[in-house]
Amino acid sequence: MLLKYKYKLKPQKNQMLIIANWLELARKQYNYRLAERLNWFEATRTPVNACPLNVSVVPVERIYQNIPEFRIQARDGRKKDGDGNPVTKKGDRHPNIINGYVVWETVQLADLVQTKKLFPEYKSMHSQVLQDVIQRVQTTMDNFTKPDKNGKTSGRPKFKGKHYYNSFSYPQLSNTNIVKNANGRFCVNLPKIGLVPFVYNRSIPRGFKVKTGTVIREADGWYISLTIEDKTVPVKVAEIQPTARKLKRY
Incomplete structure (x- = not known):
């Protein structure tokens, strides 16, 4: 079972400056990487009713001009020839773009x-x-280009202004990151930021392990959302709502 516990951070002034600076750098990086993806998307797409059948609208060399050739990979083996043999094996490097x-x-x-x-x-x-x-950009583009189980996709991704990018994440944290400082106050040890005091008003259940941490900016200050997991606890099953048809069975 996965749970999320949210705590109020009480960072010192120098820690607040670091956190705010990181958030701004992350926002700029997000916008830049999203622009790369959208430029690529626009350069390689064509309208469905005007798609050429035998040529590419954009020269292939132009499409791959800013990408190292060793980063261009072949298909993963699902495409087969007339005899049913895979054209390429998974992980093959394509010699040509x-x-x-x-x-x-x-x-x-x-x-x-x-x-x-x-x-x-x-x-x-x-x-x-x-x-x-980068993972956030990837998730955003996947939601934009790949339909969900209902066949629907998200709208075109938007660039984030200063008031619309409010968090950054540590993908790997553990229970050892929750410690007490010299004054006996609970702190979360954030790498490259240090021991940040927080209001530990909700203890982590026994058996649960801290997996990730997301620092969030809100109107009244900074918070951290910890993702905790215990694989031995089953996921809660949705309750069955009684209906007239179901009641007739009894």
Whole structure:
């Protein structure tokens, strides 16, 4: 079972500055990476009623111009030839960009190294926090391009203004991140930020393990939402609502 517990943070002034700065850097990175994905989407799409049958509207070389060739992968083996044999094996590297496809998440994650060289301020951020920004972009684009079980998709993703990007996440935390400081006050140990005091008004149930942590900005201050999990506890089953037809059986 997965649960989320939310606590009020009581950061010091220097910690508040770090958290606010990280949030702004994460917002800028989110907008930049989303722009990359949308530019790619617009460059490679064509209207359904005007799709060419034998040529590409955009030259293939232009489509892949900013992507290293080793990041362009072949299909995963599902495509088969006339004899039923897979054309490519899973994980094959395509020697040419033609008929290749791009795993954008891996491309953007690899580009974070270059981002830190061009913008040294990103070196102060924890690497997993920065990687989570790319994951958010990936989730946003998946919701936009891939239909859900009902066949519906989300609207076109929007860029985030300062008042619309209010959180960043640590994908990997544990119970050891919940400690007491020298004064006996409960703190959450956030990597590269330090021990941040918080109001521990709800104890974590025995057997549950802390998995992730999301720092959230709200009108009255900063909060942290901890995702906790205990695999031995079954997921709650939805209650069956009685109806007239069901009551007739008894």
